[in-house]
Amino acid sequence: MPSFESALSVLLLWAGLGYLFGSIPFGILLSRIFGLGDLRNIGSGNIGATNVLRTGNKLAAALTLVFDAAKGAAVLLLARSFAAEDAVQIAAFAAFVGHCYPVWLGFKGGKGVATFLGIMLALAWPVGLACCATWIVGAALTRMSSMSAILAASFSSIWLVLLGYGTALILTIILTILVFWRHSANIARIRAGTEPKIGQKG
Numbered sequence: 001m002p003s004f005e006s007a008l009s010v011l012l013l014w015a016g017l018g019y020l021f022g023s024i025p026f027g028i029l030l031s032r033i034f035g036l037g038d039l040r041n042i043g044s045g046n047i048g049a050t051n052v053l054r055t056g057n058k059l060a061a062a063l064t065l066v067f068d069a070a071k072g073a074a075v076l077l078l079a080r081s082f083a084a085e086d087a088v089q090i091a092a093f094a095a096f097v098g099h100c101y102p103v104w105l106g107f108k109g110g111k112g113v114a115t116f117l118g119i120m121l122a123l124a125w126p127v128g129l130a131c132c133a134t135w136i137v138g139a140a141l142t143r144m145s146s147m148s149a150i151l152a153a154s155f156s157s158i159w160l161v162l163l164g165y166g167t168a169l170i171l172t173i174i175l176t177i178l179v180f181w182r183h184s185a186n187i188a189r190i191r192a193g194t195e196p197k198i199g200q201k202g
Helices: 008-022 026-033 049-053 058-082 085-100 113-123 125-142 145-162 166-182 184-192
Strands: none
Touching (some): 113 125
16 A cells, blocks of 8 residues: 555545546447447446447447546546556546446446456556456356456456555455445356356347
8 A cells, every 4th residue: 555645635636536537437428329229228237348248239348348448547647647656546446436336327337347457457557467367268268247357356466466566455455345346246146147148138
């Protein structure tokens, strides 16, 4: 954990900016641009890339994935350019919360996987690449986006320590817990054997 050296006003500023960046609902916006309808009434009702993919539009799903990851990375890199590391991690945490609980959608947002990966890539790119690789391997083995996300989050702290970025360990653990929390219904379906596969329409 980095030492707290920034003034409270600075931390609050970056928390606010992080939340605003993270709360941009790219899945909703892109679904409307592509004429796919209201994403909240499609499939699982989630606003993330996995649910966009259920519409059958792979381009819209890919763009949602990229933009949801980019918003987490962008606010972290922006904070790193102007503030100390404590504000950087506050901004990253707030961006994740913003994606999961956006004020514009009644605090009903996505599950944060793409934003989590974007944050990890910007926080420490070797760790981010390791997390992305974990997600890909998980997807190849299980064909379940939720299981891949859980695996990527579970291994993130391990990659962080092994690759020498321990100052972000507390942030990563907190984000991992939130990923598990957001996937609690998925975990129940995985145990029941009813979790849908990647690309399966719902």
